[in-house]
Every structure is written in C-alpha cells, then in structure tokens.
Amino acid sequence: MNKNRLEAFSDGVLAIIITIMVLEIKIPHSSNIQDLLQIFPTFISYLISFIYVGIYWNNHHHLIHTLHKVTGPVMWANLHLLFWLSLIPFASGWIGENHYKPYPTMLYGVMLLMAAVAYFILQGIIIKVEGKSSKLKQAVGNDWKGKVSVVCYFFAVCTSLKWPWIAQIIYVIVAIMWLLPDRRIEKFMQSQ
Amino acid sequence: MNKNRLEAFSDGVLAIIITIMVLEIKIPHSSNIQDLLQIFPTFISYLISFIYVGIYWNNHHHLIHTLHKVTGPVMWANLHLLFWLSLIPFASGWIGENHYKPYPTMLYGVMLLMAAVAYFILQGIIIKVEGKSSKLKQAVGNDWKGKVSVVCYFFAVCTSLKWPWIAQIIYVIVAIMWLLPDRRIEKFMQSQ
Amino acid sequence: MNKNRLEAFSDGVLAIIITIMVLEIKIPHSSNIQDLLQIFPTFISYLISFIYVGIYWNNHHHLIHTLHKVTGPVMWANLHLLFWLSLIPFASGWIGENHYKPYPTMLYGVMLLMAAVAYFILQGIIIKVEGKSSKLKQAVGNDWKGKVSVVCYFFAVCTSLKWPWIAQIIYVIVAIMWLLPDRRIEKFMQSQ
Amino acid sequence: MNKNRLEAFSDGVLAIIITIMVLEIKIPHSSNIQDLLQIFPTFISYLISFIYVGIYWNNHHHLIHTLHKVTGPVMWANLHLLFWLSLIPFASGWIGENHYKPYPTMLYGVMLLMAAVAYFILQGIIIKVEGKSSKLKQAVGNDWKGKVSVVCYFFAVCTSLKWPWIAQIIYVIVAIMWLLPDRRIEKFMQSQ
Numbered sequence: 001m002n003k004n005r006l007e008a009f010s011d012g013v014l015a016i017i018i019t020i021m022v023l024e025i026k027i028p029h030s031s032n033i034q035d036l037l038q039i040f041p042t043f044i045s046y047l048i049s050f051i052y053v054g055i056y057w058n059n060h061h062h063l064i065h066t067l068h069k070v071t072g073p074v075m076w077a078n079l080h081l082l083f084w085l086s087l088i089p090f091a092s093g094w095i096g097e098n099h100y101k102p103y104p105t106m107l108y109g110v111m112l113l114m115a116a117v118a119y120f121i122l123q124g125i126i127i128k129v130e131g132k133s134s135k136l137k138q139a140v141g142n143d144w145k146g147k148v149s150v151v152c153y154f155f156a157v158c159t160s161l162k163w164p165w166i167a168q169i170i171y172v173i174v175a176i177m178w179l180l181p182d183r184r185i186e187k188f189m190q191s192q
Numbered sequence: 193m194n195k196n197r198l199e200a201f202s203d204g205v206l207a208i209i210i211t212i213m214v215l216e217i218k219i220p221h222s223s224n225i226q227d228l229l230q231i232f233p234t235f236i237s238y239l240i241s242f243i244y245v246g247i248y249w250n251n252h253h254h255l256i257h258t259l260h261k262v263t264g265p266v267m268w269a270n271l272h273l274l275f276w277l278s279l280i281p282f283a284s285g286w287i288g289e290n291h292y293k294p295y296p297t298m299l300y301g302v303m304l305l306m307a308a309v310a311y312f313i314l315q316g317i318i319i320k321v322e323g324k325s326s327k328l329k330q331a332v333g334n335d336w337k338g339k340v341s342v343v344c345y346f347f348a349v350c351t352s353l354k355w356p357w358i359a360q361i362i363y364v365i366v367a368i369m370w371l372l373p374d375r376r377i378e379k380f381m382q383s384q
Numbered sequence: 385m386n387k388n389r390l391e392a393f394s395d396g397v398l399a400i401i402i403t404i405m406v407l408e409i410k411i412p413h414s415s416n417i418q419d420l421l422q423i424f425p426t427f428i429s430y431l432i433s434f435i436y437v438g439i440y441w442n443n444h445h446h447l448i449h450t451l452h453k454v455t456g457p458v459m460w461a462n463l464h465l466l467f468w469l470s471l472i473p474f475a476s477g478w479i480g481e482n483h484y485k486p487y488p489t490m491l492y493g494v495m496l497l498m499a500a501v502a503y504f505i506l507q508g509i510i511i512k513v514e515g516k517s518s519k520l521k522q523a524v525g526n527d528w529k530g531k532v533s534v535v536c537y538f539f540a541v542c543t544s545l546k547w548p549w550i551a552q553i554i555y556v557i558v559a560i561m562w563l564l565p566d567r568r569i570e571k572f573m574q575s576q
Numbered sequence: 577m578n579k580n581r582l583e584a585f586s587d588g589v590l591a592i593i594i595t596i597m598v599l600e601i602k603i604p605h606s607s608n609i610q611d612l613l614q615i616f617p618t619f620i621s622y623l624i625s626f627i628y629v630g631i632y633w634n635n636h637h638h639l640i641h642t643l644h645k646v647t648g649p650v651m652w653a654n655l656h657l658l659f660w661l662s663l664i665p666f667a668s669g670w671i672g673e674n675h676y677k678p679y680p681t682m683l684y685g686v687m688l689l690m691a692a693v694a695y696f697i698l699q700g701i702i703i704k705v706e707g708k709s710s711k712l713k714q715a716v717g718n719d720w721k722g723k724v725s726v727v728c729y730f731f732a733v734c735t736s737l738k739w740p741w742i743a744q745i746i747y748v749i750v751a752i753m754w755l756l757p758d759r760r761i762e763k764f765m766q767s768q
Contacts, residue, residue, distance in 0.1 A: 005199070005203065005253065007581070008200070008203060008584070009203050009206075009207055009249065011581065011584060011585050011588065012203065012204060012207035012208075012588060013207045013210060013211050014585075015585055015588035015589045015592060016207060016208055016211040016212070016588075016592055017211055018589060018658075018662065019589050019592040019593055019596065019662055020211065020212060020214075020215065020592070020596060021662075022596075022662050022663060022665055022666050023215065023596065023599065023665070024219065025666050027600065027666065027669045027670050027673060028670065029673070030674070031670070031673075031674035031677035031678075031679050031680050032679060033679055035679075036679055036683065047659070050655075050659055050662070054652070054655045057585065058651060061581065075250060076246070076371070079242075079246045082210075083239070083242055086210065086211055086213075086214050086242070087214060089214050089215070090214050090217050090219065093219045094219050094220065094223070097219060097221070097223075098222070098223035101223035102223075103223050103224060103225055103227070103228055104223050107228065179652070197391070197395065197445065200392070200395060201395050201398075201399055201441065204395065204396060204399035204400075205399045205402060205403050208399060208400055208403040208404070209403055212403065212404060212406075212407065215407065216411065267442060268438070268563070271434075271438045274402075275431070275434055278402065278403055278405075278406050278434070279406060281406055281407070282406050282409050282411065285411045286411050286412065286415070289411060289413070289415075290414070290415035293415035294415070295415050295416060295417055295419070295420055296415050299420065389583070389587065389637065392584070392587060393587050393590075393591055393633065396587065396588060396591035396592075397591045397594060397595050400591060400592055400595040400596070401595055404595065404596060404598075404599065407599065408603065459634060460630070460755070463626075463630045466594075467623070467626055470594065470595055470597075470598050470626070471598060473598055473599070474598050474601050474603065477603045478603050478604065478607070481603060481605070481607075482606070482607035485607035486607075487607050487608060487609055487611070487612055488607050491612065
C-alpha cells in the first residue's frame, strides 16, 4: 500500500467530514431574527468541530509524514481514527441542537476521547513499524499534549452528566491548546 | 485512461461513501438517554458498513495495483462495483432503523452479494486484460475467500426472511474474515 | 492553471455527484416489502443517473486528455458543464419519486440537454484553444453521437409533457448509445 | 506541510461545497408545474452560490500558485477561509427558501464579507511569508477588486434589512465583476 494513497484517502475523508457537517445546521423555514438566533448554538458547535477536524488534519499530516511503510495494522489503525472522526458531524449536530444538555455533551466527549485514543494507537503502531530510531519517536518525545488531552476528555466525560458546561469549556480549552501547532515535530524536522 | 485517475476516482467515491453514511444516523430531537440508546442499532450497522467499505478500499487497492492498461470494460466493471457499494449508506440506514427485521436484512445481503459478484467480474476482466501470466492471476490463486463470501452472502439472503439474525451474524463473520489482510497477494508481491 | 488540477477538481465533483445521489433515496420508516417495492422507481432513476455520470466522467477524461493550456474560458466552460451535472441528484430524485409524471420527466430532459450543450461548448472552446491542428478536432470528426444526443434530448423534452414514457425511453436509449466507449478518440490516440 | 497537500485539501473542500449545495434544493413531493416554479428562487441562489465557489476556486489557485512554504499561519488562514465558504450551502439554502427577505439576505452578505476578509488575511500572510519581493505582492498590486468587493459586501449587509433587493443586486454585480478572470496575476505570471 502506497503512503500517498493512504494520505489522499484520509485527506478526502477529513475534507468530506469538515464540509458535510454544515448539512446538520438545519435551514429554518421562516426568515425572522429569532430563527437566526436559535441556530447560534449550532453554529458554535459547528465552529468548534471545524477547528477539531482542522487540528486532526494538521496533526495527521505530521504523523504520516515520517512514515515509510504502510502495513496492514497502520491502515486499519488509520481507518479506526477516521471512524471516530466520522462521527463528528453527528455528535456536533446533536450537541448543537441540545446545547448545555448532559447526554449530547457526554457523547461529544466520548467521541473526542475515542479519537484521541485512536490517534495514540496509530502513533504507537507507526513508531513500532519504523523502529526504535524512528524520527516520529524522537520528535514526539514524551508527548505531554496527547496525554493531557486524553485526561481532559476523560475528565470532561465524567463531569458532563452533572455539569455539562464544565465539559464544554474543557473541549474549547483543549482545542485552543492544539491550535498552537505541534512545534516538537516541526522543529525536529527542520533540524534534519 | 490513466490507471492513477481510475484509482483516484474510486478512492474518492469510497471516501465519500464511508463519510456520508453518518448522515443516515438521524440526530434525535430531544437529548435524553433513551434517544442515545435508540440509535445504538444504527450505530452498529454504521460500524459494520464502515468496516465493509474499508475492506473494499483495501482489496480494491490490491486489485488495481497489478493493472497496467485501463480498458473500457475495466472502467465499466469498476463503476459497476462502485454502484453496488454506493448503495451501502441506504442499505445500512434501513437495516439500522429496522434492526432484526427480515426485508432490510435481505436487502443488505443482496447489496453485499452484488458487490462481491461485481468484484469477481472486475477481477476476472483485469486478469483477462493482463493475460495468463498476470501477476494478479498468480496472486489470487484459487481465491477461496472470495468464493466463500459469495456463498455466505447467498445463504444469508436466503435465510434473511425467516431468520434475519442468522443472516446478520453471517455479515459480521464474513467482515471479520476479510479484516485479516489478503496475505496471498501481499506475500506474492513481496517475493517479487 | 494546471491541467491536472482542473481534472482533479472535475473528478472530485463527479465522484461526489455520483455518490450523494443515494441520499435522495429516502429510507422508508417501516420495513415491509411494500416499502421496498415503492422505492423501486427511485432505484431505477438512480441507476440511469449513475450511468449518465459515469459516461460524462469517461468522456470528460477524453476531452481533457488532449488539452495543453487551461485558459479562463476553458475553466468556466468546464464549471458550466459541472453546474448542469450537479443538478442530476435533484432531477433524479424528483423523477424517482414521481415516475411517469410529465414535469419531472421534462426537467430531467432539460438538465440532460443543457449538460450536452455545455459539453459541446467546452469541446468547441478546447478545439479553439488547441488550434486547427488540435488532436481533439481530428479525433472528434463530425461528432454524430453528440449531435444525435442533443436532438434526442430536445425531442424528449418536447414530448415529455404529453407522453413522458417516450421521453424516458429516449433517456435510456441515449445512455446505452454512450455506454459504448467513444472509439473515435480512443482509436485515434492509439494510432499516435 | 507540503503545498500540494494544502491545495488538494482546499480543492476537495471546495468541490464538496459546490456539490452538496444541491442537497439544499428540497425535492417537491408532488409533480406539478407550481412546484417547479416554487423552487425557481432556490435555483437562482444555487446558481449565484455556484459561481461564487467557482470564483474562489479560481482565485485560490492563483493565490497558492505563488506560495513556496506552507507555515502554520498559512494553513490556519486557509482553513479560516474554507470555514466561511463552507457556510455557503446553508446561507444559500436559507436565502433560496426566503427570497427577498431581509435576514437571509443579510446572512448571505455577512458570509460573503467574512470570506472576503478571510481571503484578504490569507493573501496578506502569504505575501509576508514570501517576503517583500514575493511574486504575489507584485502581481496583486493595489488590489482594487478585493477592496471594492469588501466595501460592496459591507454596504450590502447594511442595506439588506431595509432594502434586501439592493443587497441582492450587489451580490450579483460583484459576482460578475469577479467572473472576469484576474488578469493582473495572470499577465504578470506570463511575463516571467
């Protein structure tokens, strides 16, 4: 399996996810200002989800960049990550229509948590395939960002049923943390 | 017709199929736990269908990999395969909303059966185009997996109206069988 | 503007059109055999539309294949063609839900007619850009197939309000006519 | 980050936007001529939006064409532009179903305005990255077209609540202005 094809397929899926999410913002039937205000929460959850897909697109690139050999496990670990990301339009649409509600907030967190775990698995498999001296291994280092995210998502899921707004603030904070580009890998790559 | 373009188009269609399926998981209007549990069967059928598209993407790659010349029949046999695969979101959505029901189970099986037959036809045409000494011919061998799948799907379709749960177990078992990568082609390719 | 990018964008749009059409086959809420039979006309119109997009994808490839320079007019003539083709999911969905009805049949014909005219315009502009000695010019020849299609579509649109079934038979016949690959261009290319 | 990947991802998103818009043209349930006429405004807004996406696709190409190095800010400025463009199907669908109404007209204008601003930001960042001697800087010149558009959109948004039809005429005029290809960049590139 060619690396470029894996990259192109993943990019295709991410491009579709980021774009079809908009179909979950239902067009109001009337045209007054109340309708516009009513879809505002949906718009916010759309924005957050858009940023999350953007983050994954960016990080996915860094991950695959160092890969040389696409094995079966790499391909399926990649599809596993895409599976959880493909649920974003659904989770985003549900939380958008039921802002501040416990269960949609929990589901959104579970999806983010599973995607983060899937990312971890993919990262681990790529490092294994590339060997101990893999560039990715050295570039990732102790990967505090990835670990912090998983802990945050887990904590958010736990609090979501009691205090959904805390969970939602966590989702925003983690997104902002990741928005700052992953300098570790970038710096390492430039120093090559 | 360039082989890369055929591959890119097929990958594009498969990426779209795998991603728009999520639009068939209808967002519940309220936000309680019952709603979440009610979409669980839809989620399961989404998962199975996701795996099936992943399997076809992977196998399709192996199939096209050995191809040198894209003729008219190859192009149309490929579109024929994509046609049946493009029905997955519909069949998956219907079985998801009507779990354990006979007709949706039958339709899902018919779609899988037709896709498997279309895959067989495409494989046969590629081997014909490439000639007796085609790498694919040697790599595929007696192709027990493909033949077993077709028999399984056919059997599942037959039982689906009487015992839909048997048919559904068959769909899961065949998916698991294919999840294991097609070592025949891979091994042969590596020995080149 | 790079030719590959025009080709990739067009392929992307065609891949999306051919795949989202399935979203117009509405999933029935119950699961009995009547529901399955009721969507049969939609399935047929889906099949015909799938074949038409496949034909345009194939012919579009031949058209762009001979192109060297992507000018503004070529780009916009190409987008013009994609515009009419992008209406296929809508026209196909409407005729599918209202089989044998005059207006949906007329609309489907108008869309096919406009797409054929847009194809003609694109072909004309490419020949102009490439100059009198253009390979496409020589390969297309007198282009009886294109001209016959336009006449057929026009005739179908005219009869659609009175005898929609005649129009629908014409759509099927023209599709079959085009299914046979455009040997003129292919032969010419191979003789180079 | 490779420039080709940024271009491919952007092209993918634009191809999806331009194609899924058609899903916002709801298929009428009956099949009479009134239904066809009723969707005419939706068709017009679909056409205008299609042209706008086409314009952005074309201009985006010119913008990225001169780029050498994809930095973090370039990537996020690009995603920012795609974000506003991704709202086109929603804004287009709403104005299509509520033609001549103030709020949908305003929203459409806000989206166009934000996309134009995002385009400006992306252009500025690319020029900064490429340095003072950047080809784009020289090619863009004083960029009267971009500035005029922003002023027009702003004016349209302001008038939309009082005289929506004026705003709508402005949207059409600006589209026509951009339809004429950006000869500045093209000419400059050819003179290299």
